[in-house]
Amino acid sequence: MSVSPIHTRIWLEEPEADSPFATRAAHCHGYDVFGAMLGRARWADMVFLLFRGEAPTARQSALLDALAVALANPGPRDPAVHAAMSGGVGGSPAAASLIAALAVGAGQSGGAREVFLAMRHWAAHGTLLAAWQEGLASVPMMPDDTWPQPEHAAGFDPNGVSAATIVRQTLTVLASLSDGPCLPWLFEHREALERAAGLPLAMTGVAAAALADLGLSPEEGEMLHLLLRLPGSAVHALEQWKTGFKNFPFYPVNLLDDPAERHAGQAAVMPSTTSGDAA
Amino acid sequence: MNRAEQLMLHVGHLTTSVGAAYPGSRAVFRGHDLHHDLGDLGWFELCAFGITGRRLPKDHLRVLEFIWTSTSYPDARIWNNRVAALAGTTRSTPNLALTAGHALSEAMIYGRRNEYRALTFFARTVQEMRAGATLADCLAHHLQHQGKLAGYGRPLASGDERIAPTMALARQLGLAEGPHVTLAFEVERELLSQGKQLNYGALVSAFGADFGLTGREFTMLFFPVFVGGMQPCYLEAAAKPPGAVFPTPCGDVRYQGVAKRAWPGSAPG
8 A cells, every 4th residue: 555545536446366456346436337337327327427426317318418419529610629630630649639629628718618607607696587697797807817817708609699500409409308407497598698698698508507407516517518529629630630731721821010021122022911822 | 790790800811910930931920030030039038029029138037047947846746747757657759748747737736827826916916005005905805806825835845945046046136126026025924924935936926027927928938847847757757667657556546435336227236
């Protein structure tokens, strides 16, 4: 026994008789993972168990499963997937592409930190419309941190015009699967909240409500949101390596502070607006 | 113009003031030709220029770079260094090892988040005290709105061996008595009765504020500050047998959770 063991309430491993490093049995929150869960539990069951410490009900499992489908691929226009593709197209290691997706997808505008902040709304306001309206009236100042100050109401789309169809479809399906209070209430009050926020509901707002209904804390919801969006990043990164950098956008640049322009007339200069191909 | 139309203005091109590469021709860095105008800058100086848009004085850069040297600890037990070493023991790549180690360095109780909060506190407090507030007022206000004071107390140790040599250099350069560094020690005297000593994160943040850096600028400039310690940790781990850094036998994990139980639908185990 080490003088300084790892402490956990999640995982119990028992060693093989011939090696303390080889596992004979592993229990997750008391359940025998390889002896009893494997082949019976769905992936969503295992994830729920890891986060919540209890086996899910059938409806909780179905809700998490549906949320995972909705979040699995934000698509190649999403900044996190774009980041992963930037790893794939250059031949970076697989982990680098996923690290890129995590770092970009962590953000407060469309990412996991926005989900964290939106889940704090649920914790603070519950299903009280007046509290939500007061909370959404202004963007709160956060304590000093390396996270930038939020610039819009968490869970709403700062660039949106109206709630996108896929956001409304996701909300409809998830609300029908939830035994919790948040998703059904959001389904009923979406338009009132959008008016209070001055912005349309975003997928982060639906995800936050779903994660709250699954009983997760904002910190847990932030983590799970990061995880659930990785599959799309992975496959789009792999796809771009095969597609090749010549078919990946390299944008024209409009350089506003170009020394060549300041020295124009002294020597031949490059144009300050250059096409991606030329660059 | 609605929000979608506003976003359309940014589609398909990059408008920038910070610079651009023209492969085969030249590169522009914040309005300067990188190779012809900035070739005399050291790398650290260039990073400072890239972040702030201004040239930092040589003596400021010397203190900041001394701080980097002073906190390069090749000790694989330290959490962010440990990640680099664990990546070595699993035979991951050097870049992934150092990237992950640096990501960890944005921690609350050490590294970037600690320094950001300390620097912001010092900058705000100097302003408030110049406007007439007392230190006690500022501390009370800070604790009420921020919850905690960063930069005092140290995980795993009391006292900090890096402070004396850094202050010695600062005194030698005439930089030891700036308003934020002075405040940092004043706060320490205020908190000593609570057993909270100034830690290195607070001191380096105070120097950052004295040198005119914002919290974000300081965070970016200090991003690689621990790299000198991480690199040897990775290399030594990679030179040992696979898995030989912090191997953990089952008995070294103390389980404190619920007792064994049967998974729904399975036979009791």
